[in-house]
Amino acid sequence: MINNSLMLYLYDAKLTNPNGDPDEENRPRMDYERSINLVSDLRLKRYIRDYLLDKGYELYVQKIGDRSVTAEERVKDLKDANDEEIFKKFIDIRLFGATVPVKNDNKSFIGPVQFNWGYSLNKVELLEASITSTFASKEKNQQGAMGKDYRVKYSFIAFSGVISGKRAEYVKLTDEDIALLDEAMKKAIPLQATRSKIGQTPRLYLRVEFKDNQTMLNDLRGYIKLAGEEESLRSIEECALECGRLKAYLDQNKDLIAKVYYFKDDELRLLVDGKACSILDVLAGLQVKEL
Incomplete structure (x- = not known):
């Protein structure tokens, strides 16, 4: 049986574009009122899908060669397939769910793995630069075409996610699938x-696995904050992650928690109530497994 899990995922982005907005000339997505960088859940799922594809898994949401295909084309060999055959074929449906057109109908599956939008823990400034292509802009115009390149100067991004044990049971999600998800969270980005995504580094991942499929805790992002110059950060060396409230919250709920799976980048400094600590200090009293 798959139990519920709650995930906390942190990565930083330096002189890169974490998630371009096509409605804003591909500028990084922003909450301009608060100067907060935003990243959609679909961007994170795309990283995971691409990682699984590179490992040889067949996906429902994928290109064939370099060609985009319709949903109908992806399932043309599954016209008479039942739900279990669909789950067995596509790991991304087992993870994230999908709407699948089968037998002139739509099957909708809500995936057990869901993320909400990520946001930066610091205030983010954008960098705008002009770029020139070496190709002529038009046949009669031999000058290179001009364009704009938009990047964040530095963004420390936090995601929250869940795994639903009940939904996992329905779509036949396995422990091996979840282990692959953990692996992707560490390695995919x-x-x-x-060119637009280089400069991003995973810094911390916690998957808090509960003892049943009924338990869920609050978004863990509410229990952490960056310590440093919030409005002018430029690198991981200029900040630390304050985890005092996170440590207390996990300890308060330790009887509900079966195990915490984690990885932490060596460059990320952690604090508990302002004092330097290790990730094992933050997770003290819990069953843990390093990824």
Whole structure:
């Protein structure tokens, strides 16, 4: 049986574009009133899907070669498939769910793994630069085409996510699938770097696994904060993560928690009530497993 889990995922972005907004000339998504950088859940799921694809898993949401295909084309060989056959074929449906057109109908599956939007723990400034292509902008215009390149100067991004044990049971999610998810959270972003995405580094991941499929705790982002110059950060060396309230909250609920799976980047400094500590200090009293 799969039990519920609650996830906390932190990564930083330096001179890169974590999630471009096509409605804003591909500028990084922002809450301009608060100067907070935003990243959609779909961007994070895309990293995970691309990582699984590179490992040889067949996905429901994927291109064929370099060509985008319709949902109908992805399931053309599954016209008479039952739900279990669909779950068995596509790991991303087991994880995230999907709407699948089968037998002239739509099957909708709510995935057990869900993330909400990520946001930066610091105030973020944007960098705007002009770029020039070496190709002519038009056949008669031999000058290179001009464009804009938008990046964040530094953003420390926090995501929260859940795994629903009840939904996991329905879509046949396995412990092996969850282990792959943990692996992707650690490795996917660095391995999927492109010109606009290079400069992003996972810093901390916690998956708090509960003892049943009934328990859930609050969004863990509410129990952490960055210690440093909030409005002018430029690198991981200039800040630390204050975890005193997180430690207290996990300890308060330790009887509900079966195990905490974690990884922590060596460059991330942790504090408990202003004093330097290790990740094991934060998780003291809990069963833990390092990824």
